Amino acid sequence: MNTDIHYVGRFAPSPSGPLHFGSLIAALGSYLQARSQQGQWLVRIEDLDPPREIPGAADDILRTLEAYGLTWDGEVMYQSQRHDAYQAQIDAWLSDHTAYYCQCTRKQIKLAGGLYPGTCRELNYLATHCSVRLKVDTPITHFVDKLHGRIEIPAALAQEDFIIRRRDGLYAYNLAVVLDDIEQGVTEVVRGADLIEPTGRQISLYRYLKQPEVSYLHLPLAVTDNGNKLSKQNHAPAIDKDHPKPALINAMTFLGMAPPADLINASMTEILQWGVDNWDIDNLPQTTAITLAF
Structure with a gap:
């Protein structure tokens, strides 16, 4: 230690x-x-x-x-x-275009193969009926676990722009847990x-x-x-x-x-x-x- x-x-x-x-x-x-x-x-x-x-x-x-x-x-x-802290970070990322609004539904993503293909990344949607996604430009393809050693992350999953606030307005687990x-x-x-x-x-x-x-x-x-x-x-x-x-x-x-x-x-x-x-x-x-x- x-x-x-x-x-x-x-x-x-x-x-x-x-x-x-x-x-x-x-x-x-x-x-x-x-x-x-x-x-x-x-x-x-x-x-x-x-x-x-x-x-x-x-x-x-x-x-x-x-x-x-x-x-x-x-x-x-x-x-x-802690909602104010989550929203403040999302607002900061939206303002510098690190994050963006996405209109895609789960059904649409499922029809596209199950992983989000970046459809809304450059479309500059407004907030209405949208989730917020983080742009993933440098994917994390592996990490080291103290018990299991090196764990590989499938490339397609690692590259996916992921949700930080859901369409229903609830904050995503990944964002909240890290903050x-x-x-x-x-x-x-x-x-x-x-x-x-x-x-x-x-x-x-x-x-x-x-x-x-x-x-x-x-x-x-x-x-x-x-x-x-x-x-x-x-x-x-x-x-x-x-x-x-x-x-x-x-x-x-x-x-x-x-x-x-x-x-x-x-x-x-x-x-x-x-x-x-x-x-x-x-x-x-x-x-x-x-x-x-x-």
Whole structure:
């Protein structure tokens, strides 16, 4: 670890339902990585998409983290309170022609082959019924992940001008997450392997913003027997706030650790301290998905 840079990690769930075992893996992995380096661990609620949010889910997520002993540093950031920052950056890029308005619908793009071909790039549309896209002139074709090594990004995807504000006026995940990580001083992003694909676009945003890039560690996903990842959309069951120890120890096992049998009798604080003391990313399973065996 570079001692000149204090480690800052984060966990950033969306309030579309309660935390499930897959969420716990991401939360625990990011927590242990931060605490093992005497770093900060932040929590951000990514309430960027109101139609997908469940009333009360954000508070339930925070109470669940507390029940599992995953105590965060500082104040919780809410993306719903950051719209002015997102819009200010979009306006700046529109004014210098780094970004532009696009009228193309998903259906039109699908008919064009699935990737946006730059149709509206030089047409100077006005804002009405448009998304906003960022011009990608220097594609990010690969990046290095701390677990998986060099990851190649398909050229066609890397070259695509991508959306930073949707046609419905909602801000795009890629823009929000990068601006928020910069604002919070995050130095490393530890998250599930389902978010490998947008990483190239996020690196592009750091370079446009002339900000230091973070490092990335994508943890294996928990999947069911039929290959579907555990997710709120797939109605994955909520983890138990009243009896957290079994799930916490199972999550450690999933992450390549070997908790002793008698750890179940320890306090939550002692269990997590054992996790911090024994955390080693070299022991993580070098795969992007693991079928649950318990």
